[in-house]
Amino acid sequence: AQSVTQPDIHITVSEGASLELRCNYSYGATPYLFWYVQSPGQGLQLLLKYFSGDTLVQGIKGFEAEFKRSQSSFNLRKPSVHWSDAAEYFCAVGAKEYGNKLVFGAGTILRVKS
């Protein structure tokens, strides 16, 4: 079965600093990978997705993620964090072989200090 691990429950970074949120997945083949962001009181917004091809994908709001098959990872990065990036970030994996659901990680809460 698919599983997603986000090892960091909370991360605090200074505004302007770089950010990397970790995501590891467990799945036999190449899954479809997603990063979503949830601001307080809001729904889930898709930041970026990886299906195939170039392993470095660009998303909205200046985020990017890199798929590393050898490490079963899909880490999210941003070179310079803004205070408005404070939110909860979810990594998710999907695979047609496992039906139509997305399996989500537990989430990482990002705090930005000024």
Next chain:
Amino acid sequence: DSGVTQTPKHLITATGQRVTLRCSPRSGDLSVYWYQQSLDQGLQFLIQYYNGEERAKGNILERFSAQQFPDLHSELNLSSLELGDSALYFCASSVGAVSVTEAFFGQGTRLTVV
């Protein structure tokens, strides 16, 4: 705005009661997915409907049921409510039958059972 509309935004009800959550998908989307987000279980897939038919089932309790109507809106019915059913319930929609392409999430309905 994702284009997915969920009502109501908040719901407070007593144990043993029954509630109905409503979801209107994005225009043109045929699939509707329901997810539950709770503190102890995280984000979990409940059920999917595609063009009026149940397509996939996840960790949905027998006390819960859903349907999708001819106009493609969906309702999630929760009955014999327990304190542990308190959660944020998300609806998502996608064009096709598989969410691994791209699913758009609504802002959720926060259910509080007292």
